Amino acid sequence: MRKKRKKEHVENFLKTSYRGDTLFDDIFLEHNALPDLNFLDIDTKTSFLGKTIDYPIIINAMTGGAEFAHGINRDLSLLAKEFNIPMAVGSETILLCEDEACKESFKVVRENLGPKGVVMANLSGEATVEDVKIALDMVEGDAIQIHLNPAQELSMEEGDRNFAGILKNIENIVKSTDKPVIVKEVGFGISKNVAERLYSVGVRYIDVSGSGGTNFIEIENLRNMNMDLTELYSWGIPTALALIKCRELQDDLKLIASGGIKNSTDIVKSIVLGAEVAGISGELLSYLVHGGYENAKKYLEELIYKLKMIMLLMGKKNIKELRESDYKIIGDLKDLI
Numbered sequence: 001m002r003k004k005r006k007k008e009h010v011e012n013f014l015k016t017s018y019r020g021d022t023l024f025d026d027i028f029l030e031h032n033a034l035p036d037l038n039f040l041d042i043d044t045k046t047s048f049l050g051k052t053i054d055y056p057i058i059i060n061a062m063t064g065g066a067e068f069a070h071g072i073n074r075d076l077s078l079l080a081k082e083f084n085i086p087m088a089v090g091s092e093t094i095l096l097c098e099d100e101a102c103k104e105s106f107k108v109v110r111e112n113l114g115p116k117g118v119v120m121a122n123l124s125g126e127a128t129v130e131d132v133k134i135a136l137d138m139v140e141g142d143a144i145q146i147h148l149n150p151a152q153e154l155s156m157e158e159g160d161r162n163f164a165g166i167l168k169n170i171e172n173i174v175k176s177t178d179k180p181v182i183v184k185e186v187g188f189g190i191s192k193n194v195a196e197r198l199y200s201v202g203v204r205y206i207d208v209s210g211s212g213g214t215n216f217i218e219i220e221n222l223r224n225m226n227m228d229l230t231e232l233y234s235w236g237i238p239t240a241l242a243l244i245k246c247r248e249l250q251d252d253l254k255l256i257a258s259g260g261i262k263n264s265t266d267i268v269k270s271i272v273l274g275a276e277v278a279g280i281s282g283e284l285l286s287y288l289v290h291g292g293y294e295n296a297k298k299y300l301e302e303l304i305y306k307l308k309m310i311m312l313l314m315g316k317k318n319i320k321e322l323r324e325s326d327y328k329i330i331g332d333l334k335d336l337i
């Protein structure tokens with residue numbers, strides 16, 4: 001059942017047609033016509049989960065646990081290795097009850113990335129401390145991502161209906177795990193209030209995963225034809241809004257921007273708004289599935305060229321300088337804030 005669902009998530013993601021809005025367009029960055037910089041000196045390296053990575057980009061959680069997922073995870077992890085960027089595996093709940101092939105589809109990620117690479121394990125908010133240990137061991141994880149996905153579950157016929165006790169469970173996981181715990185959404189966003197509650201139980205990494213990109217209400221609606229969920233396709237907190245509001249909290253709360261990150265401008269704006277790194281899922285998967293490894297590689301190469309291009313055009317030599325840039329908020333985003 002779970003294997004089938006994982007496959008349908010990828011297939012249905014490719015069929016979705018609703019286009020949301022991250023509101024990143026409502027962030028205005030100023031052009032610098034006199035950058036006192038050499039393009040070759042632009043430094044995109046940064047540190048994440050205690051390791052140095054070449055770009056402030058992560059390949060975010062998608063899949064694992066089935067034969068078809070092995071190929072996807074193999075290719076994504078080879079890309080992560082080639083560009084020296086982190087990668088999160090998809091939910092490992094599936095492996096807690098399944099066979100060797102299932103485990104291999106996760107293990108391949110650490111095998112390809114090697115000990116210097118950054119790999120994140122992934123489980124739901126219902127995971128036990130023992131589950132977390134198994135999931136981390138499986139990929140020798142540098143951190144565990146815990147996903148919150150009530151909108152997705154409620155869109156599934158067979159999904160969870162009881163979300164009581166998840167914060168308490170996360171507190172227990174944070175207290176019993178020696179690796180960083182990253183709490184993430186799956187494309188509907190983390191509000192400031194939710195981030196505050198997570199912070200109060202010890203969470204120090206939040207991936208806001210806002211709306212404007214992959215839409216799990218639509219993905220699940222394509223699996224569950226018994227109900228029309230179209231009116232909810234626009235549900236969620238746009239990524240730029242979630243990021244700005246969560247950034248109002250304590251400085252030691254590290255933020256990851258994801259949800260609708262497609263291009264270099266989105267990545268630059270994520271960093272300017274205070275994220276450590278920006279996470280990409282759907283857009284990279286599309287390039288990979290539609291054009292293969294070389295196509296996905298070309299997408300990332302262009303992304304990186306344009307990231308450096310924008311940094312130069314803002315007069316910012318490195319990620320630290322970029323993070324300290326000024327910006328203006330306009331339009332709908334201004335109204336919402």
Ligand code: FNR
Binds near residue numbers: 259282
């Ligand atoms: C996901 N995502 C996801 N997240 C998670 O924490 N565990 C998971 O198993 C999955 N599975 C998954 C499958 C597929 C096919 C996609 C496209 C996405 C959610 C993902 O990590 C991210 O939060 C959202 O997709 C929003 O980012 P994008 O896709 O708009 O860049």
